[in-house]
Amino acid sequence: GCLKSSKQISPQEFIYELKSGTVDEKLVSCLESLRVSLTSNPVSWVENFGHEGLGLLLDILERLVEAKQQEQILKKLQHKIIQCLKAFMNNKYGLERIMGEERSFSLLAKAIDPKQISMMTDIVKLLSAICIVGEENILEKILDALTTAAEEKNIDRFCPIVEGLQGNSIHLQVACMQLINALVTFPDDLDFRLHIRNEFMRCGLKEQVPQLKCLKNDALDIQLKVFCEHTEEDMTEFSHPNDVYNVVWNTVKDTSAEGYFLSMLQHLLLIRNDSFIRPLYFKLIEECISQIVLHRSGVDPDFSYRKRLDVDFSHLMNICIEQKKIEELEERASEFSKKVTDAAPKSLPLSAGALPPPPPLPPSLTSSSGKAPPFGVPPPPPPPPPPPLQTLPGAQCSPPPQVLPYGLKPKKEFKPEVTMKRLNWLKIRPQEMNENCFWIKANDGKYESADLLGKLELTFCCKKPHENIEERSIKKRIKELKILDPKIAQNLSIFLGYFRVPYEEIKMMILEIDEAQLSESMLQNLIKHLPEQKQLNELSKMKSEYENLSEPEQFCIVMSGVKRLKPRLSAILFKLQFEEQVNNIKPDIMAVSAACEEIKKSRSFSKLLELVLLMGNYMNAGSRNAQTFGFNLCSLCKVSLFKEL
Structure with missing residues (x-):
């Protein structure tokens, strides 16, 4: 059945082939034809296949993932199934079915393999897209899946993702950073964000970020900038020592860790009271704590081994020694400069008959002309100071007060004694x-x-x-962001990498209202992630610099040619969802009206x-x-x- 054109093959024929249970090149060609059919056929075809076909795809993927010997043909089949799942969920029906299958996330997580670069890139992009367009609890499901997969392999759950950053594939590195940003930035709870980010850091992300910055890739730089900016924003919550102390104290209070915390503080009091030595002690202690907490192996240290901890701070000692040498040299240079300055008037006495140097010019003349007056011409006297300005009563440049409607009186202007939270x-x-x-x-x-x-x-x-x-701040690269916010650019990068449709084709789909190509998922993502019209207008003026702009801004330049873009997208989406909304809107309105009353x-x-x-x-x-x-x-x-x- 798979020898026919993909458009001519019915869903039932594919289901029959998938039920055959063969694991060979014939199944590879069948899955490739299925991917093309899922991409090119209407949603109704996808729905007919999905009733039974999705379960069969997941069954085959489960058998392949659980196989003890991972031969090359098995990895190839896994990749083909991942591509079929990617095509299947490229619409609202497919996305809902995938998110409704509990084992789908677990199988995707188990299939992550840094050695299979192309397959891992597709999997990581899929998980990133699901994080963005999925429900509120989808993040928890993905984290559970990563945890389960890691426990079976006896590794840390984020190690494969960080390992994907260590290879030579830029596409995989960008995809991994997109997933990291999705997992770290989307949770609302600050403590949870810090926990996830620190877990990534322990797995080696801390050492990997500086190396990734040196690659100077535009798409990768956007992801790194988003990661670093969100890290800084989260850390501002703990920028004051008292806030940090209160959080730590509330964490260890009334637990077995309280005594150890007190002992640590008491040991800090024993540091020698020396203005030079004390900062070096604290710097050394901070480095030790950082290496212990964010351990590079990704696992907790062996708490029963008390002889020696594997903490490397030799580089820090070298820095401290060099800093001490620099300070000593600067001090000696300062003393030498002072001696030279003191000796200068004595070594250059005025010769007989020599004229003393003229008095210095007023600052206003020196700064304005930058040149001294000709020799022999005395400098002009400084201008008299201007008379003091008289403060006229009520002479302020504030606009006249606006007349408030409905008898409203102006609100009192408060002036707190301290700076308040907003x-x-x-x-x-x-x-x-x-x-x-x-x-x-x-x-x-x-x-x-x-x-x-x-x-x-x-x-x-x-x-x-x-x-x-x-x-x-991250240094801007060759194709830096000119107009767009980094967060918007990141989301657009994920969108463009997921749908992979030429920009002009997307534009024509919107202008022609091509319902066969425009899925609800695509429209929802466009509406959600497109920048404001003002930014689109600014980008439209930069068409001459198109080649020098980043991909998200190039996409926005193409989209700026569509008039009233967001209202048009909303109207098309409403048209696609109209029938479903009609069935649901009546009880919602009644409930809301009753609640409002x-x-x-x-x-x-x-x-x-x-x-x-x-x-x-x-x-x-x-x-x-x-x-x-x-x-x-x-x-x-x-x-x-x-x-x-």
């Missing part, structure tokens, strides 16, 4: 309100009291991070909103969100993010 609510302007709006009647001022505001300052104050922290009548909820409005205006004093009359109710979710609550 409540990032979505501000509603008075002009956007109507006369029946809750915020017109809200009276948050009645809750204001010195006691409440003092508690707010105590609870939500923040300390400025040290401004002397070194900026650690209940909330509008709730007096307790009204009091809560007024209290939050007062607290937010006090905490946001001096910011653009200060003196707010009302806020979007979705901002209430952000209140729970404050760890003080």
Whole structure:
């Protein structure tokens, strides 16, 4: 059956071939034809095949992965099945079926093999795409699958991914960094992000990142920049020593580790009180802790072995020795320079009749001309200082106050004594309100009291991070990002690498509304990851620099030729989903309407909103969100993010 054209083969014929149980070149050609059919046929064909065919593909993949002897033909068949799964999930139906099969993630994780570069590249790209377009709990499923696969091989779960970064394949390295970024950046919980990132670091990512930066590849640089920027953002939460201490103390308090933590602090107190020696001690201790916690082997050290830990800090000792030599040389140079300066007037006495040097020019003349006046011409006297400016009452350049609608009175401007944490609510302007709006009647001022505001300052104050922290930015490469945000560029790179359709073809699909080619998954990704229209307009002016731009920006230049791009995409997606939405929208509207009516009548909820409005205006004093009359109710979710609550 597989000798016919792929378009002519029915799903049942492929299912029959897959049931035959053969593992040879005939199955390889059959799977290749199946991949072409899944790519070229309509979604209805994919659905007919998927009812039984998906299970057969996973059954074959499971047998191949579990085989004790991994021959070359078995690896080739595994890769073909991965390619078929990739084509199968290139639509909403296929994506939902794959995510609904619990064993699909486990089999994909088990098939990861750094020695099979092409197959691993496809698998890692698949997992990255699923992380982005999947449900909220999809990340947990993928991590569980990686954990299960690693336990069977008795290795760390992230070791194969980091090992993929160590080869010579740029495509695999980019794909692995995409998956790492997806796993590390998507969780909302900060502690979980730090845990995942540190686990990658222990597996060798810490040593690998500097080497990857030296490759100077545009796509790889984007992924590295995203990784480093998110690392810095997460670490700002622990930029103050008191915050870090409180977190560590709460972690070890009332546990068996509490005594060891106290002993560590007591030993730190025994460091000799010397301004030069103390920093070297702490630098050495920090290096030891870093190597122990982020162990390069990817596994915990042997806690029962107390003779010697495998910690290498010889390079650090060399740095300290060199730094000491440099400081001594600088000190000697400073002393020598001082001696030369002191001896200079004595060795050059004024000869008889010589004129003393003219007085120095005023700074204004010296800086403006850069040249000294001709010899013998005395410098002009400095201009008289300008008269002091008189402050006129009310003479400020602020615009006239706007007239507030519906009798609203200006909000009080708070001036806290300390810097407050910000409540990032979505501000509603008075002009956007109507006369029946809750915020017109809200009276948050009645809750204001010195006691409440003092508690707010105590609870939500923040300390400025040290401004002397070194900026650690990735150097821009030849094809640097000109306009796009690195996060948007990263997501577009994943999208373009997953769908692999020429940019002009995607543009024509959208203009022609080609429903056969435009899948829901593609449209959803485009709408989600395309930049704002303003950025598209800016990129459209850079067509002459097309070849010098990165791939995401080249794609955006092509897409900028489509007028009203996002509304057009939304309309096409709505058309594809119309029938499904019609069946579901009626009960949803009824439920939402009933809930809204209940909330509008709730007096307790009204009091809560007024209290939050007062607290937010006090905490946001001096910011653009200060003196707010009302806020979007979705901002209430952000209140729970404050760890003080």
